[in-house]
Amino acid sequence: MTASHNELLKSVEAGKAKVAIIGMGYVGLPLSLAAIGAGFTVYGIDVNAPRVDGLRKGKSPIRTVKDSEVAEANATGRFLPETDFSKMADASLIIICVPTPLTRNREPDLSYIESSAEEIAKTLKPGQLIVLESTTWPGTTQQVVKPILEKTGLKADKDFFLAYSPEREDPGNAVYTTKKIPRVVGAASKEAQSIAAAFYGRIVDKVVLVSSTETAEAVKLTENIFRSVNIALVNELKMIFTRFGIDTHEVIDAASSKPFGFMPFYPGPGVGGHCIPVDPFYLTWKAREVELPTRFIELAGEINLYMPRYAIEVLTEALSRELRKGLHGAKVLLLGLAFKKNIEDVRESPALRVFELLKEKGADVTFYDPFVDELPHHHMPAAIAGEKSIIWDKSKLKSFDAAIILTDHDDIDYGALASEIPVIVDTRNAMARKNLASDKVFPA
Ligand SMILES: NC(=O)c1ccc[n+]([C@@H]2O[C@H](COP(=O)([O-])OP(=O)(O)OC[C@H]3O[C@@H](n4cnc5c(N)ncnc54)[C@H](O)[C@@H]3O)[C@@H](O)[C@H]2O)c1
Numbered sequence: 001m002t003a004s005h006n007e008l009l010k011s012v013e014a015g016k017a018k019v020a021i022i023g024m025g026y027v028g029l030p031l032s033l034a035a036i037g038a039g040f041t042v043y044g045i046d047v048n049a050p051r052v053d054g055l056r057k058g059k060s061p062i063r064t065v066k067d068s069e070v071a072e073a074n075a076t077g078r079f080l081p082e083t084d085f086s087k088m089a090d091a092s093l094i095i096i097c098v099p100t101p102l103t104r105n106r107e108p109d110l111s112y113i114e115s116s117a118e119e120i121a122k123t124l125k126p127g128q129l130i131v132l133e134s135t136t137w138p139g140t141t142q143q144v145v146k147p148i149l150e151k152t153g154l155k156a157d158k159d160f161f162l163a164y165s166p167e168r169e170d171p172g173n174a175v176y177t178t179k180k181i182p183r184v185v186g187a188a189s190k191e192a193q194s195i196a197a198a199f200y201g202r203i204v205d206k207v208v209l210v211s212s213t214e215t216a217e218a219v220k221l222t223e224n225i226f227r228s229v230n231i232a233l234v235n236e237l238k239m240i241f242t243r244f245g246i247d248t249h250e251v252i253d254a255a256s257s258k259p260f261g262f263m264p265f266y267p268g269p270g271v272g273g274h275c276i277p278v279d280p281f282y283l284t285w286k287a288r289e290v291e292l293p294t295r296f297i298e299l300a301g302e303i304n305l306y307m308p309r310y311a312i313e314v315l316t317e318a319l320s321r322e323l324r325k326g327l328h329g330a331k332v333l334l335l336g337l338a339f340k341k342n343i344e345d346v347r348e349s350p351a352l353r354v355f356e357l358l359k360e361k362g363a364d365v366t367f368y369d370p371f372v373d374e375l376p377h378h379h380m381p382a383a384i385a386g387e388k389s390i391i392w393d394k395s396k397l398k399s400f401d402a403a404i405i406l407t408d409h410d411d412i413d414y415g416a417l418a419s420e421i422p423v424i425v426d427t428r429n430a431m432a433r434k435n436l437a438s439d440k441v442f443p444a
Contacts, residue, residue, distance in 0.1 A: 004127030012198040015039030020091035027167045028097035034178040038202040041078040055081035064171040089123035117148035129161040137286035141213035161192035164213035166220030172343040182206040186216025224279040230265040232300035238267035269427040270307035270350025272339025308353040314444035328362035336407025344371035351406035370411045
């Protein structure tokens, strides 16, 4: 162990080290707050100047973190939101939490990680620990981040330390908060691993060490591929069971009584969010390098991508049967556009695809989402960019021919839907859970 390692380890164990966290989004901001809670001083670095400005004024950019939590962090004097990357020179730990999307050709877009690494390299100094948290293909830390940092002449695991720790944040989950979710940490050297473990050990209840950064990267992809494949499976079963007149949710609930060997997953209108529709394809891309196919991943993607069309098929049949109407010109209300309940995140949400497809087919579509006032203009299909949520007014519901429940937010008056709208397509089993199932509710 070197003197710089010992010194850093001691300051981390004492919660005294300064930490720079790059990316103040769903992952980086809760991590920053948890680190501040554990005594660390945190530079919250982001390229988005209005976001940084808002944080300095106690304004949270995401609904799952309250303004008051940001204000409390500010009040400690240890939260320092910044657009100036040179402040990283003052930090002992630097954690990268930037986006890892797919390009238009559905290939990994590592540009955010690369530009973060370039910025770190500008002020890299001996004794710093760099941790990558963004979800990515196995090998990114060693094959992409390390070479950029080593261009400085400093060597990994000799001069500076490098680790990977996948983020498992579940925004909006009140039970499994940052602190309660065990952390996996992988590093190429014992020194790097011990500092990273000491840091995460101060902010979460449990740290799980693995033997390398590649293993830690693979852990995250395995978790997300597992979800994608199982959601696809249950979506496929749903389509079959529904045709047989069997209630899929009743099946899942009863199957869940088996105390071993079964784990419930629930069907829906597809998969959404930053992770499940995107991350599995990071492995698909990397597997091509060794000429191996990823058939499960592709099949799951195919089934999940089909689900918005399935919801529309169910709607078309229901309109024709109940109202003798076609989709064209039908007045349809979409309920919930966020990719999951009680949050505002619409990234990759399958509800957007339903919205777009219905418009394409000539339906008269509007939406209501208590968390989404307006769809953004960027990264949004032109047909629905800028669309605004209706203001909830029970007296106006009667004008709709049909509603499709796409996100089962708690704050929706399901009773009003049941009493006012003649056709309800339910992709989330929301009506049955409220004891509002009837012959005008169509599971999809
Ligand atoms: N959101 C989740 O629930 C979740 C869960 C687990 C893992 N992840 C992974 O964590 C990573 C971050 O995701 P997120 O949801 O926090 O993203 P996000 O879009 O909410 O936040 C990213 C932040 O990074 C900033 N940013 C972009 N480029 C930057 C750069 N070059 N330098 C500094 N800041 C930059 C953006 O302005 C934004 O504030 C991704 O790899 C994602 O797959 C996300």
